[in-house]
Amino acid sequence: MNDKIIIKPDTIFLEDLLNDIANGAYKIPIFQREFVWKTSQMLELFDSILKGYPIGSLLFWNTTGYKTKDQIGPYKINKENRETIYVLDGFQRISTLFGALMNPQEFSTVNENELKDFLIYFDIRENKFIYIRNKKDKNIFSSPLYQIYDNRELFNLLRELDKENIPEIEKNQYIDNARNLHNILHKYKLPYVEIKGGDIKSAVEIFSRVNSTGTEISEDFMLSALSYNEKTGFFLNESITEFLNTLNVYNFDNLKRDTVLDCISTATGKIYYYVKIEELLKKQDLESLTQNVYIHIKKAVMFLYKNLCVIDIRLLPYPAQLIFISEYFRINPNPTSQELQLLKNWFWITTYSNYFTIYSISQHRTAYEIFCQFAKGENNDGIYRVNDDMEFTTAKYPSKLNFTGVRPKALQLFYLKSILGNSEPQDMEGIKEIFISSKKDRTPGNIILRLSSEFDQSPEKKTLANFINNSQPDVLEKHFIKEEMVILYNQGKIDDFVSQRDEYLKCKESKFVESLNIKYVD
Numbered sequence: 059m060n061d062k063i064i065i066k067p068d069t070i071f072l073e074d075l076l077n078d079i080a081n082g083a084y085k086i087p088i089f090q091r092e093f094v095w096k097t098s099q100m101l102e103l104f105d106s107i108l109k110g111y112p113i114g115s116l117l118f119w120n121t122t123g124y125k126t127k128d129q130i131g132p133y134k135i136n137k138e139n140r141e142t143i144y145v146l147d148g149f150q151r152i153s154t155l156f157g158a159l160m161n162p163q164e165f166s167t168v169n170e171n172e173l174k175d176f177l178i179y180f181d182i183r184e185n186k187f188i189y190i191r192n193k194k195d196k197n198i199f200s201s202p203l204y205q206i207y208d209n210r211e212l213f214n215l216l217r218e219l220d221k222e223n224i225p226e227i228e229k230n231q232y233i234d235n236a237r238n239l240h241n242i243l244h245k246y247k248l249p250y251v252e253i254k255g256g257d258i259k260s261a262v263e264i265f266s267r268v269n270s271t272g273t274e275i276s277e278d279f280m281l282s283a284l285s286y287n288e289k290t291g292f293f294l295n296e297s298i299t300e301f302l303n304t305l306n307v308y309n310f311d312n313l314k315r316d317t318v319l320d321c322i323s324t325a326t327g328k329i330y331y332y333v334k335i336e337e338l339l340k341k342q343d344l345e346s347l348t349q350n351v352y353i354h355i356k357k358a359v360m361f362l363y364k365n366l367c368v369i370d371i372r373l374l375p376y377p378a379q380l381i382f383i384s385e386y387f388r389i390n391p392n393p394t395s396q397e398l399q400l401l402k403n404w405f406w407i408t409t410y411s412n413y414f415t416i417y418s419i420s421q422h423r424t425a426y427e428i429f430c431q432f433a434k435g436e437n438n439d440g441i442y443r444v445n446d447d448m449e450f451t452t453a454k455y456p457s458k459l460n461f462t463g464v465r466p467k468a469l470q471l472f473y474l475k476s477i478l479g480n481s482e483p484q485d486m487e488g489i490k491e492i493f494i495s496s497k498k499d500r501t502p503g504n505i506i507l508r509l510s511s512e513f514d515q516s517p518e519k520k521t522l523a524n525f526i527n528n529s530q531p532d533v534l535e536k537h538f539i540k541e542e543m544v545i546l547y548n549q550g551k552i553d554d555f556v557s558q559r560d561e562y563l564k565c566k567e568s569k570f571v572e573s574l575n576i577k578y579v580d
Contacts, residue, residue, distance in 0.1 A: 131157020411450035503560025
């Protein structure tokens with residue numbers, strides 16, 4: 059602890075808070091997460107204020123020395139203040155209030171693209187908050203909130219409303235609704251807790267205990283706060299965001315941030331289950347460690363994408379597979395083609411054998427240690443077996459194709475393997491589904507998977523009939539369609555077609571799975 063901590067609870071008028079923010083008194087630390095609220099959450103916030111409900115306490119930190127964001131809501135704050143107070147909890151609410159209530163004309167720098175996201179309207183007839191997507195829906199009775207909040211704007215609004223040819227009773231009611239909201243906003247008080255003194259670790263600890271939403275800080279946010287480096291400007295959460303953006307060419311940009319963090323933890327030489335945040339913080343080279351791990355993760359993603367048909371993060375059976383393969387490339391940066399083939403076998407075995415679900419956490423540690431030996435060339439296949447005669451079996455053949463279970467993902471990967479053969483998928487490859495009968499029927503035999511590139515290159519084969527009747531036999535074989543099935547299709551015997559294709563798909567998959575020495579269960 060650097061100095062004594064003083065914690066002071068208090069209240070502040072919303073009007074004073076917004077003015078202080080505009081004058082640079084309150085700042086958003088750069089390690090704060092981005093604005094993520096949906097329109098529905100913003101509308102709910104204002105509805106609570108209108109009804110006099112509490113909207114939660116804010117948490118401020120009165121200290122110095124941290125870089126801050128220069129934008130709150132759609133507005134860039136250029137003013138500086140002698141005393142800076144950081145917003146630790148309440149950023150989403152403050153951004154909503156500031157972005158919706160402040161007049162755009164008062165700011166020299168406005169992000170026009172984001173401004174529309176904060177244009178919350180108040181319907182003075184219905185006395186409720188709305189979000190207007192189409193300009194044609196705007197009228198004199200629906201005003202942006204900043205026009206209700208701003209004294210001059212409200213005066214002009216009421217003057218224009220007075221000119222409207224509507225019954226006097228209704229007009230007076232509408233005017234009262236607008237004035238009532240104006241008064242509520244200006245008299246609304248917000249509770250807050252201000253921390254004075256202390257270091258970032260103590261501030262984060264207090265935040266995690268008293269934050270109003272009751273949710274924990276994400277691990278990468280906490281690490282970013284605790285590992286903040288003034289000299290290099292390194293922030294882990296921003297670094298992860300930038301890295302994930304580089305994976306979009308492989309459709310892996312939606313990789314979970316926690317998985318990236320697990321890769322970083324495991325790169326310390328212990329499986330992530332056993333690495334605490336405190337251990338990562340002790341590392342003086344966290345930034346260089348992270349940058350090196352990004353290299354290993356990218357190699358792993360490329361390997362999965364190009365060699366194992368995982369052309370979308372949704373098809374990855376287990377996050378642990380990516381973590382392990384990332385470790386493989388850390389330990390063995392330049393594997394031979396033979397070693398890569400063994401790694402492919404490891405992937406298929408762990409995919410079909412329920413490998414990461416049948417073992418306990420302590421057994422996962424043993425599995426990781428054996429895998430590391432495998433990466434060093436000291437183990438034949440990298441597979442952990444409790445005993446020498448242990449037999450792996452598959453889960454039951456899936457009744458539906460989707461992205462929610464390991465077994466359906468395994469079948470889709472096998473299907474894509476059949477389509478691609480030894481070829482590599484194009485960048486940003488996608489999957490198109492063609493249903494043989496009803497789209498409600500997601501049984502494997504009823505769905506033909508097409509690569510987006512293949513689909514686009516042969517527009518004449520986009521329809522099911524053209525594809526089945528005009529494709530070469532070898533192409534149809536890759537999609538598990540035999541000549542006798544084509545005959546059934548043309549005879550209108552669709553149910554028989556689907557049934558036979560499903561059985562043929564099982565037959566082909568079972569041969570592949572049994573070649574991995576795994577018992578096939580249908």
